[in-house]
Amino acid sequence: MNKHLLLLAFLAFTCHAEEITKKSYTQEQLITVRQNALNHAMEVLKDKKATPAEILKLAKDFESYMLADDVKDVSKQTKSEMSPNDFEKAQSKANLVSNEEKTSFNGLSIGINGQLKSTSAKARYDGYTLDGIGQQNFIANIQADYEFKLNNQFGLMFGATLDLNDSELLKLNGKFRNLPSKDFTVTEKNHFSLFVAPTYQLNESTLGFVKLAYHRSKVEMENNINWSNEFTSWSRSSSKTLNGYGVGLGVRSHLYNNIYANLELQRVMYSTDSIVTADLGTGTTIGSFGLSYSFNDDKKPILLSNNSSGKFNGLSVGLSGLLKSSSIKTTATFGGESGTFDSVGQQNLGAGIFTDYAFRVSDRALFLVGGTYDLNDSESFKISGNGSEAKVKEKKHYSIYIAPAYQMSQNSLGYLKLAYHQAEFENINSLTRTQLGTANTRYSKDFNGYGIGLGFRTLIADNFYGNLEVQRVFYGKEDIYPATFDVSSTIGSLGLSYKF
Numbered sequence: 001m002n003k004h005l006l007l008l009a010f011l012a013f014t015c016h017a018e019e020i021t022k023k024s025y026t027q028e029q030l031i032t033v034r035q036n037a038l039n040h041a042m043e044v045l046k047d048k049k050a051t052p053a054e055i056l057k058l059a060k061d062f063e064s065y066m067l068a069d070d071v072k073d074v075s076k077q078t079k080s081e082m083s084p085n086d087f088e089k090a091q092s093k094a095n096l097v098s099n100e101e102k103t104s105f106n107g108l109s110i111g112i113n114g115q116l117k118s119t120s121a122k123a124r125y126d127g128y129t130l131d132g133i134g135q136q137n138f139i140a141n142i143q144a145d146y147e148f149k150l151n152n153q154f155g156l157m158f159g160a161t162l163d164l165n166d167s168e169l170l171k172l173n174g175k176f177r178n179l180p181s182k183d184f185t186v187t188e189k190n191h192f193s194l195f196v197a198p199t200y201q202l203n204e205s206t207l208g209f210v211k212l213a214y215h216r217s218k219v220e221m222e223n224n225i226n227w228s229n230e231f232t233s234w235s236r237s238s239s240k241t242l243n244g245y246g247v248g249l250g251v252r253s254h255l256y257n258n259i260y261a262n263l264e265l266q267r268v269m270y271s272t273d274s275i276v277t278a279d280l281g282t283g284t285t286i287g288s289f290g291l292s293y294s295f296n297d298d299k300k301p302i303l304l305s306n307n308s309s310g311k312f313n314g315l316s317v318g319l320s321g322l323l324k325s326s327s328i329k330t331t332a333t334f335g336g337e338s339g340t341f342d343s344v345g346q347q348n349l350g351a352g353i354f355t356d357y358a359f360r361v362s363d364r365a366l367f368l369v370g371g372t373y374d375l376n377d378s379e380s381f382k383i384s385g386n387g388s389e390a391k392v393k394e395k396k397h398y399s400i401y402i403a404p405a406y407q408m409s410q411n412s413l414g415y416l417k418l419a420y421h422q423a424e425f426e427n428i429n430s431l432t433r434t435q436l437g438t439a440n441t442r443y444s445k446d447f448n449g450y451g452i453g454l455g456f457r458t459l460i461a462d463n464f465y466g467n468l469e470v471q472r473v474f475y476g477k478e479d480i481y482p483a484t485f486d487v488s489s490t491i492g493s494l495g496l497s498y499k500f
Contacts, residue, residue, distance in 0.1 A: 037062035104296055105199070105207045105252060106149040111262060111292025113161075115139040116472050118325035118490040119169050119188065119284040120345050133186075134345050136327050136472070136488050137167035143292065147199060155199040157209060163191040169219070184223050191217035193246065202466070205254040205409035206458050213246035215268050244270035244283075249494055251456050251468055252292070253408050261414060263456045263468055264288040265492035267323060267347070285325045285347055287470030287492050289454045311459060311499075312405070312413050313360050318467060318497025320372075322350040326380040326394055329486040348378035354495065358405065368403035368415060380425065380487075390429040395444075397423035399451065411459035419451040421473050425487065447487055449475035457497070467495040 041059035050058075120134035145159025170186040195213035202208045220239045248266025255261050268284040327345035356370025374397040382391035401419035408414050426444040453471025460466050475487040 034059070034063055104149070105201070105254075105260075105294070106147045106155060107294060107296035108146050109144070109260065109292045109294045109296075111143045111260070111290050113141050113143060113262065113264075113288045113290030115141060115163075115289075116287040116470060116490045117167055117284060118286075118327065118345070118347070119167065120325065120347055121169065121283075133170045134325075134327060135168055135170065136325070136345075136490055139167055140164045141288075143290070145195075145197075145292075153201050155201075155207075157195075157197040157199050159195055159197070161193045161195075163217075167191075185221070187220050187222075188242075189218045189220060191215065195246070197250075202251070202458050202460070203409065203411040206412045207252040208458075208466075209250050209252070211246065211248040211250060211264065211266060213248070213266070213268075215242075215244045215246055215270070217242050242270045244268050246286075248286070249468065250288075251458065253412050253414070253456065253458075255291075255408060258294045258296070260292045260294060261408070262288070262290050262292055263414075263454060263470065265323060265468065265470060265494065283347055285323055285490055285492060287472075287490060289470060311411065312358050312366055312407060312457070314499055315355070315357050316370075316465065316497045316499045317355045318353070318465075318495045320352050320354060320467065320469075320493040320495030322348075322352050322374065323492040324348045324350055324378055324489060325491075326378065326487060326489040328381055328392065331484045331486075346379055346381060350378055351375045352493070354497070356401075356403070364407045366405040366407065366413070366415075368405055369401075370403070371398065371400045373398045390427070393426045393428070395424045395426055397421070401451075403455070413457040415455050415457070417451070417453040417455055417469065417471060419453070419471070419473075421449045421451050421475065423447055423475070425485075445478055445485075447475040447478055449473055449487070451491075453491075460496075463499045465497045465499060467493070467497055469493045469495075 038055075038059045040062045041055050045055055045058060115138070117137045117139045118134065119137070141161045141163045143159060143161045145157050147155045147157040149155045166187050166189045168185065168187050171184070193213045193215045195211050197209040197211040199207050199209040218239055218241055246266045246268040248264055250262065250264030250266075253261050264287070266286045266288065268286065270283060325345060325347050352372050352374045354370060354372040356368045359367045359369075361367055377393050377395045378397075380392045380394050382389060399419045399421045401417050403415040403417045405413050405415035424444050424446050426442070428442055451471045451473040453469055455467065455469035457465050457467050469492070471491045471493075473489040473491060475489070477484055477486045
């Protein structure tokens, strides 16, 4: 490849008239800067089998960095005087959103997502409050959206989602009082959402957004239980429409050609509505991950340079905000009669710390090893009323994990997390009425489980990284006489980490 031909193409390719006027560079100084930028680009890409277009693009990035700094004597910027550390600084700065050669996210996209969906509700009956009832569900949905670019960094996205399957919110079944086995179910159907999302381009191939959504669904109840006269007021079947709003955070990253990866965490608050009692307040935590196809053909190839390989290597320590939803499925036998309550659980906000170490396996592949610890307890279930209550708290939760990772761009990393979890579940009981059941006054039990999740890490500034993650945890069954408890959790986390 003839370097002089590349230099001529590069001089014709770049145009910085406003910068020239502003900083008063001479023509000779600009030629020197562009010559050095081309030299640096060829040095970085010498083992990458890069095309001339890719070399010119990186050279332009280096030039943007050089001209953006207040360089007193540009003529001294020779290849021999620019250290390897300068290479990394130049490329890191040039790869931020200040240049125009980044992936464009504007236009129409369609996609399919998998969702970890956890819904909980608060019910009141006969002076008692049950906070809350609900289940964990896996949902598939389709999504269509359109982003309008406002400028080089900001945009506005409009879209809609539609669930492809129903989700079961509650199921109570069993054999009671020598009657045939009966059940009671609550199911959410026909769920869809409409949303608007302000967007911000985090780096050359990653888009972050805040989602504000309207949600609507239909909730159906089927009641085949008629224990005694005190329950005959419950309808055999009924349906209600729930309306609500959602607030969420998400990222979208360019993978290949017109394919994007999406990761999102959202909290939905439904209006108070009547389903089985006079008052039922419902909310949902949704962790979403999927792929979308963009009809915008303005896609840039994702090329990793030699200097990008160290951006995620090494030790990281961080702090996360947590949105956690735990569900407890209970199976009990009393007097030879058994029943299952599937299930109870609550939504909780919390905070945690995490640390991990990333080992580089290849140009794009890494392997993370780390751990997390929750800084606060979370309440999983509570019955209260008439001066007494029973509640279950999750305490001392920690996890140890491994995470195969893939570097999607210069500044973004996606990973699959496989984790071991342990938490202590403590029951505190002061109920005074036995018709709601009896339990030990106070006991605790350690639950062990495993988790699987997806996460995304992106460079924000210098050694600071943003982290977004969705994980499902299965604790398994534990016998606490006279019942068996099956516990699971959905955990969403948003955090900030520092890499040493």
